[in-house]
Amino acid sequence: MIEITRITFTGTGSGKAALNRFHSSFVIDHSGFRLLVDAGDSVSRALLKSEIDFNSIDGIILSHFHPDHICGLPSLLIQMKMSKRKTPLKIFLHNTLFEDLRRLLVKTYVIPDRLNFDLEFIKYEFESEFIIQDDFMIRAIQNSHLDKYEYFVKSEKISLASSSFIFSLSGKKIFYTGDLGDENDLNLLDEVKIDVFISETTHIEPGQIVKTAEDYKSKTVVFTHISPEIEPQVIEFVQNHTGKPAILTAFDGMELVL
């Protein structure tokens, strides 16, 4: 049986609030598991707009702790409680972020004991692949997006963990850049082939993304995390692009079936 993978781009905007795009998030459906990737501000509304039932989400993975990637999580958990969720929810995050998330939830009165469902935290390490479900695996790669806060670590105990992800889905590989520091982060990949290359476009040029995707023999490139300032440039780039790989400019609600 051929396993179908569906990706729904629930939010395709950048860290800047916009009326036409929610902050960046997407949902992967594979092997009977529904995974939400990132949960920034307004993610509950983004899911509603894409008609994704809160309680149908089996797990959430967090790339890093900027507000446009995690600040919708406390509210989303409350929506699940109000929707009478009973089934456990898995939350995948880098091990250095667990304590910060636990505190954030408690301090916004999202007390795990008072939810009607269990939260199961899965703390990953960089570079070690972890299994979501049969034929659904993830490997996180550290990127330099948060290195700019290094000076701040001395006075505040903060984690600089920022992940890019490789999703392995029944032999298909999807790469998601997360938010990058710069183009050098793309050289960290040791994969030979990436089928679908999903890239943010706020901290890296479209041409550089496509050049890297070509190196990994990608068939499809998806541009997301699109800021209002960069949007015209991204659209123009895609219009002028011919040949392979196919490039899609993501929009909220866009679905990709593999």
Ligand SMILES: [Zn+2]
């Ligand atoms: Zn971002």
